[in-house]
Amino acid sequence: MHFCPSCSNLLLVEPFAGQNSETCLVCQTCPYMYPISKPFVSRTILKSKEVDDVLGGEEAWANVDSIEVVCPKCQHDRAYFMQIQLRSADEPMTVFFRCCNKKCNHNWKEN
Template sequence: MHFCPSCSNLLLVETGAGQNGETCLVCQTCPYMYPITKAFISRTILKRKEVDDVLGGNEAWKNVDTVETLCEKCGHERAYFMQIQLRSADEPMTLFYRCCNSSCNHNWKEN
């Protein structure tokens, strides 16, 4: 981003704005123009925001109860479960399951 040296507003790129039809950096509030004479590339790699685990990560599954249900991934017959309110209070809670098989740990929710 480039800013105007006289009024500090953001400069915009406009093609054909110069005296000879060249591309310029133009200020929207004052008459400042800066002709672009050579190509320039500017790249900024943004850092991705860390996303919190909705289910609370592995710590949230330590003290939960188990129930007899079939894991759709490995076929194990027991799974941990917890209820979480995802929608408004007048909607029912959502049931989340995690397979008790430590090599699987597949997560799913009740349909």
């Protein structure tokens, strides 16, 4: 994308009906025109944003209680749990579970 140096609006690619029938970058708001004499390509590779852990990472699970509930993955009978308010205050809290079996460590939320 290219922008007008005069008014900062987006420039459009349009054929120019002048003497040599070139293609031009044209501003729709002001009379700015820039003739395109050769193809040009520019590529910008965007850097990925680092993803934050919604549940607070491993530190959040350090001091939580456990409860008797069956893990849907390994069928272990105990899981750690924590409640987090994800929606507005008038909605109930969401309960997240993590299996107590160290080999499993499966996370799930209450339906």
